[in-house]
Amino acid sequence: MSSTETETQEETYVSYHDGGVFGKRRVLTGKAAKPTFNAVPKIDMRRIYSDNLDDRKELAKEVGDACRNVGFFYAVNHGVEEQILDDTFSAVKRFFDLPTEVKMEVHNQKTEKFRGYEAFLEGKLDPSTRGDLKEGFLMGEDATDPEQKLPVRDLPFMSTPRNQWPSHPTATFFRPALYTYYTAMLTFSRRLLGIFALALDLPEHHFDTITRHPMTNVRAVHYPPQHSDADVGIGAHTDFCWFTLVCQSRTEYPALEVLNANGIWVPVSHEPHSFVVNIADFLKLVTGGEWMSTVHRVRNMGGEERYSMPFFFSPDEDARVSVLERYSKKGGMYEEFGVGEYFQKRLVVDRRTHLEGAEGGEVKRSAGY
Numbered sequence: 001m002s003s004t005e006t007e008t009q010e011e012t013y014v015s016y017h018d019g020g021v022f023g024k025r026r027v028l029t030g031k032a033a034k035p036t037f038n039a040v041p042k043i044d045m046r047r048i049y050s051d052n053l054d055d056r057k058e059l060a061k062e063v064g065d066a067c068r069n070v071g072f073f074y075a076v077n078h079g080v081e082e083q084i085l086d087d088t089f090s091a092v093k094r095f096f097d098l099p100t101e102v103k104m105e106v107h108n109q110k111t112e113k114f115r116g117y118e119a120f121l122e123g124k125l126d127p128s129t130r131g132d133l134k135e136g137f138l139m140g141e142d143a144t145d146p147e148q149k150l151p152v153r154d155l156p157f158m159s160t161p162r163n164q165w166p167s168h169p170t171a172t173f174f175r176p177a178l179y180t181y182y183t184a185m186l187t188f189s190r191r192l193l194g195i196f197a198l199a200l201d202l203p204e205h206h207f208d209t210i211t212r213h214p215m216t217n218v219r220a221v222h223y224p225p226q227h228s229d230a231d232v233g234i235g236a237h238t239d240f241c242w243f244t245l246v247c248q249s250r251t252e253y254p255a256l257e258v259l260n261a262n263g264i265w266v267p268v269s270h271e272p273h274s275f276v277v278n279i280a281d282f283l284k285l286v287t288g289g290e291w292m293s294t295v296h297r298v299r300n301m302g303g304e305e306r307y308s309m310p311f312f313f314s315p316d317e318d319a320r321v322s323v324l325e326r327y328s329k330k331g332g333m334y335e336e337f338g339v340g341e342y343f344q345k346r347l348v349v350d351r352r353t354h355l356e357g358a359e360g361g362e363v364k365r366s367a368g369y
């Protein structure tokens with residue numbers, strides 16, 4: 001049993017990071033164990049491009065089953081060019097190989113949205129560890145970046161820059177490289193959202209009115225090999241967007257792990273050029289818990305460098321959402337959420353708590369790990 005598990009008489013709980021508040025997920029052990037997933041299903045996405053609605057509905061059925069029963073699936077044959085994925089991985093490796101001072105020019109603590117560089121051990125999703133053994137770089141929706149072609153004048157709340165881009169001549173390659181990836185992932189995500197709508201028995205374009213200028217992030221992450229079981233690449237957590245697509249670099253030994261209902265951490269091995277898709281808290285919320293926001297973590301134990309490039313998708317910052325009508329229970333009281341407020345609240349707790357320290361300690365910036 002790891003330090004994050006506690007056992008009462010018959011019940012076992014796994015602690016995880018739920019956007020700054022500590023979450024506890026009950027898992028079933030011993031006689032209480034029940035049939036659950038032991039692998040992440042693979043879904044062939046080719047039908048997403050079919051002109052025939054029946055094909056897309058058939059795909060949606062498979063996707064819906066995975067969202068209800070696992071909360072995770074591999075998207076294979078997704079149509080995003082493999083060359084784009086390979087090139088982005090090369091750029092991400094090249095960026096993280098730069099000297100720390102070049103990366104620290106765009107330290108994420110300089111911006112309200114925590115865009116830019118996150119140094120080693122600055123994240124700490126599992127309080128029993130010394131911090132997440134990873135470094136990262138975050139960019140996202142920003143109407144002032146011309147690459148996004150967003151109408152700044154119609155989006156006053158997005159009229160000040162959010163992203164930070166490194167200006168050092170050795171680092172300027174990174175911006176166009178990440179934008180190529182961002183644009184491809186956004187296009188695919190919009191199609192996937194249509195499939196999610198069909199999977200929820202809604203019209204395919206149901207979410208269009210709340211995803212005109214969606215909240216999106218690419219987080220490039222570098223996990224060095226960890227040599228101690230006490231370390232973690234990223235502590236157990238759920239994501240707080242709608243859904244996440246993860247491209248992970250090849251490692252022999254799987255590093256991403258997903259918690260099943262019986263408390264088993266199911267490894268998610270590398271599948272060349274596939275996306276690992278996971279449902280996040282917001283989709284769980286609008287489906288009244290019908291879809292799973294599954295707890296996951298990364299432990300990079302195999303001795304290799306690992307890189308990943310999650311793409312996070314949420315609706316418009318100025319949209320308001322609640323439980324979908326067909327998932328609301330008679331007589332239930334459902335709160336309505338401002339998407340932007342909900343997201344920012346969780347982001348601040350997520351990125352600041354550890355650095356400011358419950359003890360009021362100073363920000364510890366580690367140049368190495």
Ligand SMILES: O=C(O)CCC(=O)C(=O)O
Pocket residue numbers: 219221234239246248256296297298307308309310
């Ligand atoms: O690196 C990975 O595979 C997953 C990262 C992750 O879970 C996250 O950034 O939320």
Ligand SMILES: [Fe+2]
Pocket residue numbers: 237238239244296
């Ligand atoms: Fe995650």
